[in-house]
Amino acid sequence: MLIQIKNLTKTYQRHDGAINAVDNLSLDIPKGSFVTITGASGSGKTTLLLILGGLLQPTSGKMSYNARELDLLKEKDMATFRSNHVGFVMQSFALVPYLTALENISIALNVKDKDNDKNRKRALQLLEWVGLDDRTTHYPKELSAGQQQRVAIARALANNPDLLLADEPTGNLDPTLSEEILGVLKEINQKQGTTVVMVTHSPAAAEYGDTKIQLKNGKLHTNEKV
Amino acid sequence: MRLIDLTLKELWHRKSQLVSGLLAITLGIGVIVGIRSFSVVSEKAVAVNLDNLGANILVLPQSSSVDNYYAADIDASTFPEEYVEKLVTSTIPGVDNISPKLTRRVKVGNENIVLTGILPKSEIASKPIWQRGGIQGQQAAASCAPSGPKKYADAKLQRKGIDTLANNDCFIGSGIALRLKLKEGSKLTIMDKEFTVAKLLPETGTVDDDRVFANLHTVQALLGTGEQISAIEIMGCCSSISEGLLGKLRNVLPDTRITTIGQIVSTQIENNKLMSKISLVFLIIIVFVGGISIGNYIWGNVNERRKEIGILRMIGYHKRHIYYILVLKALLMGLVGGIAGYILGTLGAMWLGPQFSGIAVSPIYMYFFYSIVVAILISIIGSLIPAYMAGKIEPFSNMQED
Ligand SMILES: Nc1ncnc2c1ncn2[C@@H]1O[C@H](COP(=O)(O)OP(=O)(O)OP(=O)(O)O)[C@@H](O)[C@H]1O
Numbered sequence: 111m112l113i114q115i116k117n118l119t120k121t122y123q124r125h126d127g128a129i130n131a132v133d134n135l136s137l138d139i140p141k142g143s144f145v146t147i148t149g150a151s152g153s154g155k156t157t158l159l160l161i162l163g164g165l166l167q168p169t170s171g172k173m174s175y176n177a178r179e180l181d182l183l184k185e186k187d188m189a190t191f192r193s194n195h196v197g198f199v200m201q202s203f204a205l206v207p208y209l210t211a212l213e214n215i216s217i218a219l220n221v222k223d224k225d226n227d228k229n230r231k232r233a234l235q236l237l238e239w240v241g242l243d244d245r246t247t248h249y250p251k252e253l254s255a256g257q258q259q260r261v262a263i264a265r266a267l268a269n270n271p272d273l274l275l276a277d278e279p280t281g282n283l284d285p286t287l288s289e290e291i292l293g294v295l296k297e298i299n300q301k302q303g304t305t306v307v308m309v310t311h312s313p314a315a316a317e318y319g320d321t322k323i324q325l326k327n328g329k330l331h332t333n334e335k336v
Numbered sequence: 337m338r339l340i341d342l343t344l345k346e347l348w349h350r351k352s353q354l355v356s357g358l359l360a361i362t363l364g365i366g367v368i369v370g371i372r373s374f375s376v377v378s379e380k381a382v383a384v385n386l387d388n389l390g391a392n393i394l395v396l397p398q399s400s401s402v403d404n405y406y407a408a409d410i411d412a413s414t415f416p417e418e419y420v421e422k423l424v425t426s427t428i429p430g431v432d433n434i435s436p437k438l439t440r441r442v443k444v445g446n447e448n449i450v451l452t453g454i455l456p457k458s459e460i461a462s463k464p465i466w467q468r469g470g471i472q473g474q475q476a477a478a479s480c481a482p483s484g485p486k487k488y489a490d491a492k493l494q495r496k497g498i499d500t501l502a503n504n505d506c507f508i509g510s511g512i513a514l515r516l517k518l519k520e521g522s523k524l525t526i527m528d529k530e531f532t533v534a535k536l537l538p539e540t541g542t543v544d545d546d547r548v549f550a551n552l553h554t555v556q557a558l559l560g561t562g563e564q565i566s567a568i569e570i571m572g573c574c575s576s577i578s579e580g581l582l583g584k585l586r587n588v589l590p591d592t593r594i595t596t597i598g599q600i601v602s603t604q605i606e607n608n609k610l611m612s613k614i615s616l617v618f619l620i621i622i623v624f625v626g627g628i629s630i631g632n633y634i635w636g637n638v639n640e641r642r643k644e645i646g647i648l649r650m651i652g653y654h655k656r657h658i659y660y661i662l663v664l665k666a667l668l669m670g671l672v673g674g675i676a677g678y679i680l681g682t683l684g685a686m687w688l689g690p691q692f693s694g695i696a697v698s699p700i701y702m703y704f705f706y707s708i709v710v711a712i713l714i715s716i717i718g719s720l721i722p723a724y725m726a727g728k729i730e731p732f733s734n735m736q737e738d
């Protein structure tokens with residue numbers, strides 16, 4: 111198992127009372143799998159994904175990576191965990207606006223390795239791989255939505271993560287572009303063996319997964335393997 | 337792309353905001369550097385002159401201001417040249433080397449210069465009645481000059497010993513020589529009259545460096561003042577001064593202001609002390625205002641960059657990296673502000689110094705480093721709280737969207 115979570119709960123305090131966005135949830139994510147998470151709005155999909163990626167501290171529960179338990183409260187460890195093992199693809203692309211496509215990728219490489227020339231070469235390779243080698247010096251606002259998402263995917267792959275987390279990666283894209291991006295994710299999963307966990311609203315997108323999870327009120331509703 | 341590259345790119349990306357962020361610190365450093373450059377030159381010059389001039393006496397028109405020794409005679413009103421004769425004929429003991437001057441600010445091309453007319457010894461000697469003064473004077477100097485002949489090395493005194501100065505000749509200060517690219521033997525045209533540079537005077541660090549000395553009568557004719565002068569310098573014997581020489585001189589020339597250079601110089605020293613205090617107060621103000629203004633700027637910058645900081649955190653950067661990019665930005669801003677402030681203050685002092693007090697101010701290069709160090713320290717201190725707050729920004733997630 112790549113990731114195991116046990117009795118995970120995330121409680122948000124709100125003015126109208128506390129709410130468990132993720133509620134006593136346990137889940138195993140096998141190495142090399144492609145997991146899709148669906149569920150109604152507010153069912154806790156994003157919350158779960160953020161906890162999986164070490165971006166958010168759960169209120170209680172345990173999580174282990176490669177059978178080693180993570181100290182979810184140690185912020186430094188979690189940042190290192192993110193840079194070493196996790197890649198993120200967000201619905202809104204999350205690119206730094208004043209950095210070019212190439213720079214957005216190499217700034218992620220720089221977290222782990224300070225060799226600037228090497229990082230540049232690797233960033234170029236990645237852009238080539240997502241088919242944007244002619245857009246290296248473009249700024250995010252000079253790229254189309256699909257191109258921006260490709261840059262974001264290239265960045266997510268920069269440090270060879272074992273786990274790629276995607277939160278509605280096609281939410282801002284039209285159906286044709288969505289299919290392209292989903293194809294790229296599938297390819298990453300199959301060719302490189304990267305474990306992919308993708309949150310989506312679209313039933314068609316959910317079909318890309320080999321494990322399909324549905325959340326309801328922060329709890330596991332269905333968990334079906336194809 | 338390293339974090340320093342990112343910081344530089346971000347600075348450049350928001351360059352228009354830099355101006356407002358740097359304003360306070362640049363102005364602050366500028367004012368301090370300006371005041372200090374000015375008062376250091378002034379202090380140094382006072383020290384030199386206090387040492388050399390001992391008991392010199394200056395006769396000035398009644399209405400003149402004595403706040404500033406160097407410029408006391410510049411653009412002052414005038415009194416008749418015959419006062420010199422009055423002095424000589426009064427036979428007051430202890431009066432040496434009476435030296436009348438007429439000084440005005442004039443333009444040569446685009447350069448401002450100070451033109452001073454003086455009388456060479458030969459002309460004093462040619463007036464039989466003045467010879468007495470000269471002889472008396474030499475005896476007086478020998479008997480009571482403050483401390484030996486080496487004191488007379490000062491250029492200011494040297495020029496009293498000028499033996500001859502032809503009508504078409506002039507002596508020029510080192511500053512003038514530099515600015516107008518003149519050397520001995522060059523021609524210099526002032527108000528349509530051509531002079532030959534007979535001598536370059538050594539640098540003194542005072543307004544004298546910007547002076548052109550010419551024959552008094554030539555200058556009077558050029559300026560059309562008639563037989564008027566703006567000051568008389570007298571070497572007074574120190575013991576005579578304490579025996580009431582000034583009072584005796586005042587009796588002879590009642591409608592003038594007679595003062596010792598010591599008095600003027602002490603006024604100057606008071607001014608300098610005040611300047612030092614003002615610059616200290618400014619330094620304290622700038623530390624607060626500059627620090628707060630940089631802190632405020634960085635705080636605005638952090639808020640503008642919340643998403644981007646979240647992105648950096650998402651891709652694995654630690655809090656300390658966020659601190660680093662913000663403090664580095666403050667450091668770079670301090671660097672720019674310090675350099676800009678130094679340039680502003682130095683140019684300001686060089687430009688305003690001669691206008692207000694007739695002191696030629698030259699840049700003090702050591703202040704370049706002080707400016708940078710102070711500006712950087714202020715900026716870094718100012719950025720600490722915003723940087724700390726920025727460390728608390730959560731890693732990016734879709735939920736933080738606008
Ligand atoms: N920072 C927060 N503070 C308070 N409540 C929150 C916060 N983030 C999420 N929630 C609540 O937790 C619940 C789960 O939110 P989450 O964003 O995980 O849902 P989601 O399944 O991703 O929804 P969507 O499909 O709309 O993105 C929601 O009720 C939401 O209002």
Ligand SMILES: [Mg+2]
Nearest residue numbers: 155156157734
């Ligand atoms: Mg969501």
